[in-house]
Structures are given as structure tokens and as C-alpha cells.
Amino acid sequence: MMKIAIASGKGGTGKTFVATNLFHALYKNNYRTKLVDCDAEAPNSIAFFKTKLIKESDVTQLVPVIKTDNCTFCGQCHEYCNYNAIFILPPMKIIKVIEDLCHGCGACSVACKFGAISEKPVSLGKVASYSLKNKPLLLEAKMNIGVMSPVTVIKAAISQIDNQSDIVILDAPPGTSCPFIQTVASADFVILVTEPTPFGLSDLKQSVETLRKINKPTGVIINRAGLGNNQVREYLLREEIPLLLEIPFKKEIAASYSRGEIMSETDSFFAQQLLSVVENINEQYGNSNNKW
Amino acid sequence: MNNMEIAIISGKGGTGKSSISAAFATLNGEVLLADCDVDAANLYLLFNPSHEEEEVFIAGEKAFIDYSLCTNCGICVDYCRFGAISFINEKVSISEILCDGCRLCSRICPENAINMVPNDKSMMYSGSFRNGKMVYGRLSPGEENSGKLVNMVREKAKEIAKENNLETIILDGPPGIGCPVISTITGVDKVVIVTEPTISGLHDMQRTVEIVKKFSLPAFVIINKYDLNSDMSDQIEDWCRQNKITIAGRLPFNKQVVEAMVMGKSIIEFAPDNEISKNITIIWDKITKQKK
Numbered sequence: 001m002m003k004i005a006i007a008s009g010k011g012g013t014g015k016t017f018v019a020t021n022l023f024h025a026l027y028k029n030n031y032r033t034k035l036v037d038c039d040a041e042a043p044n045s046i047a048f049f050k051t052k053l054i055k056e057s058d059v060t061q062l063v064p065v066i067k068t069d070n071c072t073f074c075g076q077c078h079e080y081c082n083y084n085a086i087f088i089l090p091p092m093k094i095i096k097v098i099e100d101l102c103h104g105c106g107a108c109s110v111a112c113k114f115g116a117i118s119e120k121p122v123s124l125g126k127v128a129s130y131s132l133k134n135k136p137l138l139l140e141a142k143m144n145i146g147v148m149s150p151v152t153v154i155k156a157a158i159s160q161i162d163n164q165s166d167i168v169i170l171d172a173p174p175g176t177s178c179p180f181i182q183t184v185a186s187a188d189f190v191i192l193v194t195e196p197t198p199f200g201l202s203d204l205k206q207s208v209e210t211l212r213k214i215n216k217p218t219g220v221i222i223n224r225a226g227l228g229n230n231q232v233r234e235y236l237l238r239e240e241i242p243l244l245l246e247i248p249f250k251k252e253i254a255a256s257y258s259r260g261e262i263m264s265e266t267d268s269f270f271a272q273q274l275l276s277v278v279e280n281i282n283e284q285y286g287n288s289n290n291k292w
Numbered sequence: 293m294n295n296m297e298i299a300i301i302s303g304k305g306g307t308g309k310s311s312i313s314a315a316f317a318t319l320n321g322e323v324l325l326a327d328c329d330v331d332a333a334n335l336y337l338l339f340n341p342s343h344e345e346e347e348v349f350i351a352g353e354k355a356f357i358d359y360s361l362c363t364n365c366g367i368c369v370d371y372c373r374f375g376a377i378s379f380i381n382e383k384v385s386i387s388e389i390l391c392d393g394c395r396l397c398s399r400i401c402p403e404n405a406i407n408m409v410p411n412d413k414s415m416m417y418s419g420s421f422r423n424g425k426m427v428y429g430r431l432s433p434g435e436e437n438s439g440k441l442v443n444m445v446r447e448k449a450k451e452i453a454k455e456n457n458l459e460t461i462i463l464d465g466p467p468g469i470g471c472p473v474i475s476t477i478t479g480v481d482k483v484v485i486v487t488e489p490t491i492s493g494l495h496d497m498q499r500t501v502e503i504v505k506k507f508s509l510p511a512f513v514i515i516n517k518y519d520l521n522s523d524m525s526d527q528i529e530d531w532c533r534q535n536k537i538t539i540a541g542r543l544p545f546n547k548q549v550v551e552a553m554v555m556g557k558s559i560i561e562f563a564p565d566n567e568i569s570k571n572i573t574i575i576w577d578k579i580t581k582q583k584k
Binding site: 009010011012013016041042047048080082083103104105106107110117143145146147148149150173174175176177178179181182185197198199202203206209210213214227228229251254255257258259260 | 302303304305306307310331332337338352353370373374389390392393394395396399400431433434435436438439466467468469470471474488489490491492493495496499502503506517520523524545546550552553556573
């Protein structure tokens with residue numbers, strides 16, 4: 001199995017556009033493939049396909065519950081908590097868990113010597129599995145509104161990928177912080193989608209630096225080529241980063257995408273271009289059975 | 293003097309948030325412009341602010357093993373809830389990517405062989421730009437985008453605004469709906485949501501509105517590139533009307549916005565007489581003049 005993450009530092013460069021089209025091109029050409037939407041804060045990939053929800057699992061995290069009868073207000077749990085999620089005022093006999101700040105590490109339970117701390121699960125989001133023509137081919141990570149970090153939900157979605165596919169496409173969250181890292185860490189290859197503008201270049205550089213740090217092979221797709229300037233191409237040449245594909249800027253592409261259409265369905269040339277991108281990557285980087 | 297803090301957010305990336313923030317920041321009087329998209333800060337590229345002050349931002353810690361003390365007992369492996377510690381080639385090792393920095397392993401290690409090292413590569417900068425003062429943060433790649441850096445940026449912004457008698461604070465927010473977004477909008481006077489007429493744009497705007505409503509903040513929607521799909525733009529407007537969200541205005545797609553960015557200018561500076569610039573002025577008046 002080969003996992004390819006589609007990512008970009010800057011949002012809105014066409015990550016989901018590339019991910020959904022790639023998946024569709026592979027699917028139509030009888031590849032055993034799967035699409036996993038890891039942009040848990042703003043998942044959108046599934047809406048492009050006629051799918052059926054087949055399974056939904058809740059993703060939870062444990063948070064402490066303090067039994068004040070047993071609590072001596074010694075403050076050890078507060079001391080152990082590295083996230084400031086336990087508020088304590090010993091003279092007033094007040095102790096409270098701030099659930100939003102808790103990361104579920106369990107340190108407070110280890111700290112408490114009086115049996116005053118137990119734990120309960122709280123929901124962070126869902127991983128939904130969808131079928132396309134009766135085959136379970138799509139997974140979606142979706143964080144609950146008001147939850148602070150999508151990382152746990154993303155990890156849960158990635159862990160649900162089974163061995164039934166040869167090429168898995170991961171639609172990654174934007175940026176280069178934790179959620180991005182968690183997604184690309186599990187991939188064999190990362191396709192960075194950028195646009196040829198100063199903002200696009202700046203964010204691309206940051207993504208490339210991050211991926212180099214964790215030794216992930218990467219290539220770039222320039223979307224909306226023709227707009228902006230030539231600096232992204234010059235940068236790729238200078239840094240010897242493979243330019244996998246250029247997708248020209250056309251207002252019709254943007255308009256068709258806005259209607260929820262999959263371009264590679266009607267544009268067989270584009271579908272073929274995407275397939276060759278994947279085949280080249282697969283030849284060079286496939287079957288490494290990548291683990292974290 | 294009363295500040296007016298206006299946050300510009302979007303849910304979906306790439307809808308034109310930063311370009312619109314830049315336009316707002318160059319409309320008339322001097323402003324305080326704060327880039328709260330600390331994961332992919334871009335506004336400094338347009339405004340090239342002077343570096344008057346910088347501050348290190350500590351974004352949590354990570355655990356490292358001192359192998360001269362480690363006896364390979366493996367106790368820490370069982371305690372870690374993030375799956376970050378495992379035996380690799382029969383040696384205990386910690387994955388920097390998976391470590392959440394909770395410190396529990398360091399606390400329970402019987403040999404005191406685990407040390408915590410602070411993540412101190414993230415920075416906050418402040419200085420002057422051609423239309424006022426600017427504050428921006430840059431999160432070091434791979435770090436948890438906790439929103440704490442956003443809070444730091446906002447506090448600094450308020451401080452500088454006060455010192456310099458700047459009435460208006462413009463906050464260019466991050467994409468998504470997680471912690472850094474919540475940090476950007478908490479306690480602001482107005483929230484502007486920039487969306488685009490695509491399926492993703494509509495979905496993400498709906499999730500963004502939900503988060504804004506949780507904080508009972510007055511919200512305004514701008515439909516950018518509305519002419520890419522007028523039907524979808526109408527659909528977005530209908531949804532906003534039903535949910536009592538004010539539509540601040542519609543902006544057409546225009547290549548000049550990208551050309552302005554390439555020239556390092558806002559659209560207001562680049563093409564003050566363009567229809568878009570005039571529209572942005574009207575939108576700004578609508579947003580700022582509406583009473584709370």
C-alpha cells in the first residue's frame with residue numbers, strides 16, 4: 001500500500017481539488033484506492049461524490065473527574081498537569097477541571113495518591129466511512145465545533161485505513177503545524193499544491209522546510225499556472241524539487257469546481273495527467289510500508 | 293479612547309482573507325494590523341514592516357531520552373498515551389512527532405533519564421508599516437498551533453495601538469475553526485467571514501458561523517469571487533438571511549487582486565479606482581458603521 005498526502009501550507013490552493021480528482025481518476029481506472037479527508041476542521045472531499053454513509057464512529061478523549069470527597073487538595077495533580085487544565089484553590093477547597101485545556105495524558109491520575117481522580121470520555125469528533133457504488137472507499141475525519149485541536153480525530157481516521165487498497169489519498173489540513181504533521185507523517189509521499197503567487201511561494205517554502213526535517217519525499221503541483229509570477233518555478237528549479245504537474249488557470253475550472261463537479265470525469269486528458277503523476281511516484285516511492 | 297477590533301476569518305483557506313485584510317488596512321487612516329495566521333503569516337510580504345521588537349514564543353515542550361542513564365526498562369512506554377514511546381531495534385525511543393509534551397514519562401522514569409526541552413523556535417515580531425503598526429507571529433513548523441501565540445499577538449497589538457493612538461485593530465485570522473481561530477475572535481467587536489461560492493466555501497462558512505455564534509459576536513459575510521458561481525452566491529446569501537447574518541457585500545473575481553499581490557501592494561494601493569476597491573470601501577463603511 002502506498003499513501004500519498006495532498007497538502008499545502010497556504011489554504012485554498014486546490015488541495016481538495018487535486019485530492020478528489022486524483023482519487024476519481026484512480027477509481028475510474030480500476031485501481032484499488034481510497035480517499036481519506038484529514039482536514040478535520042473543514043472536511044469537504046466527500047461532498048464531491050455520490051456516497052452513502054455506512055459507519056460512523058465517535059472519537060473520544062479521556063478527561064479527569066475529581067471526586068471532592070476523596071480530595072485532600074494537596075495540589076499534586078495541578079503540579080503534574082502540563083496544560084494548566086486543573087484549577088485549584090486549596091484554602092477555599094475549590095478544584096476544577098478545565099476540559100478544553102485537557103489533552104488526556106493521564107498525568108493527574110498518576111499524581112493522585114488518594115483515589116480522587118477517575119476519568120470519563122468526552123467526544124472530540126467523528127470518523128465517518130462512506131461507500132461509493134457499495135464499496136467502502138471514503139473516510140472522513142470531522143472535528144466537533146468548539147473542540148480545540150483536530151489531531152486526535154485525524155489520527156483516528158488514519159488508523160481506520162485497512163489493507164484493502166493499493167493507493168490511499170490523504171487530503172491534508174492546511175498549514176505546517178501539528179495537524180499537518182500528523183497527516184503527512186503517515187504518508188509515503190507528499191504532493192504539495194501551490195499557486196504561483198508571493199503568498200503561495202512563502203507558504204510552499206515553509207512546507208518544504210518542514211517536510212525536509214522529517215525526511216518526507218515531496219513534489220509540487222502548481223495550480224492556477226499563468227496567474228501571478230514565475231518565482232515558484234524558479235524556486236523549484238533552484239531547490240531541485242520535482243514539478244509534478246501544472247494546472248492552468250481557467251475561470252471555467254474554478255466555476256466547475258464551485259458546482260461540485262469532478263473535472264477528471266469529463267476531461268480525460270487531465271485524468272491521464274494525474275494518473276501518470278501517481279504512477280511515477282508509485283514507481284519511485286511505493287510499497288515502503290511506511291510507519292510513523 | 294475605544295479600540296475597535298475587527299477579525300477577518302474564513303473557515304476555508306484561500307478565499308481572499310488576507311487580500312481583503314490588506315485592503316482594509318490601507319483604506320484611510322493609520323491602523324494596527326495584526327497577522328493572527330501564525331501558521332502561514334503572509335501580510336508581512338506585502339507590507340515589509342520594520343522589525344522594532346521581537347519576542348520568543350515557547351510552544352510547549354518535547355521529551356528526550358538521555359541514553360547514558362536509560363536502562364531500557366520500558367516503564368515509560370506503558371504510561372505514554374500518545375503512542376510516542378516504543379521499542380525501536382530493542383531500544384526505547386521517543387517520536388518527536390507524536391510526543392505531546394505532557395511530561396508524564398519524565399516524571400515517572402525511575403532513572404530520571406527523560407528531559408523536557410522547550411520548543412522555542414516560534415517568534416512574534418512588531419514594527420511599523422506604511423499605514424500604521426504591525427504585529428505578526430510565526431509559528432515554527434510542526435508545532436502545536438495552540439492559539440497562545442495568537443493571544444500574545446493580540447495583546448501586543450492592543451498595547452501598541454494604545455501607545456500610538458490607533459483606533460482600529462485589524463486581525464487577519466487563520467483558516468479552520470479550531471483553537472487559533474477561537475483565540476482570534478474571542479472578545480473582538482466584529483467578525484468578518486470571507487467566503488467563496490463553492491461547495492467547500494458554503495460548508496466551511498456554515499461551520500464558521502456556528503463557532504462565531506457560540507461567542508455571540510456580530511458577524512458579517514463577504515462573498516468573494518461571487519461571479520464564479522452566481523447560483524451558489526445566491527444560496528449563500530439565502531442561508532445568511534435565514535440565519536440573520538449580515539451580508540456586507542459581494543466582490544467579483546479580478547486578476548488585478550493577484551497582480552497587486554505580486555507587486556507587493558493591496559488592491560486599494562494598486563488600483564484605487566477599480567470597481568473592487570470602491571466596493572471594498574463601501575463594505576468597510578458598512579461593517580464599521582453598524583452599531584453593536
